[in-house]
Amino acid sequence: MYYHDFQVVIQEVPGEISLCFSICGCKLQCKGCHSSYLWKEQNGKLLLVNNYIETLNKYSDYASCVLFMGGEWHSKELIELLKIAKYKKYKTCLYTGETSVSKEISNELTFLKTGKWTQELGGLESESTNQIFKDIIKNKNLNYLFSNKNRYDTTHR
Template sequence: MPMRYAHIDVVHQEVPGEISLCFSITGCPLRCMGCHSPHTWKAGSGKLLTAPHYQKLLQQYQGFASCILFMGGEWHPETLINYLKEARQLGYATCLYTGENSVAPMILQQLTYVKLGPWIPNLGGLNNTKTNQQFIEVSTGKKLNHLFIAHDKIKHRTSQ
């Protein structure tokens, strides 16, 4: 089944230090309880993300966006890998947000960053120090969750 998307947005918070062109891919098989995007669950929904359309967007946003972000899509590994390679060839950083705890090595090789871990409501997201999720810089393996925590929370936590 071809890759489809619910929407494409320019986002500023999902990848710290980057302006990201974000593709919300449909057909997510994970269905995490409390998911903020249940509209992406249905396979076959959304618009087709064709190679020509994707390439046009990469060209259009070059020099403005610095990162290409896929919210899901790992269930289309060949297409995702090809799209990530194209983005990297044009100088974009790349990122995948997944609810899985790991990503196939072939996908990981094409990523600058990866967000791993399912949404667990009582643990919160990347902006919560108790989260199970991890935001990782792939080349170094460095966990960068601290970039999502407000400075006042860090001060409060370290002063106790």
């Protein structure tokens, strides 16, 4: 599995500091995609397990979640990496443009964002979005956490 870059992010998973791996090889190629460089597998570098573990160890006192932007098309490798993150006591998240993922992947997730990017419908902050951000463990839609009017309202948590 190849990834384009690694970042520490704070907005993609509300309430979490996330280690984000952007995975290459996306076949969806959504119109208006802000990450079209992820469409080609060869735009990345190999995500080696030992380097991945080193990264998780490095941020263990700082970050709380591991986030994959894509990668469900590499289900075997993705599941292995998610299991490692859980073993290391991280929450896990996958952003996918698909409407669902396999049960094997879902079983390893804390959070899941589904839905192809459709410019007219907007992203998670839009009330008309087709995308869903879900707490898998609680089986709860968390889209309201992305709304500007609810972003700092903690009464729903």
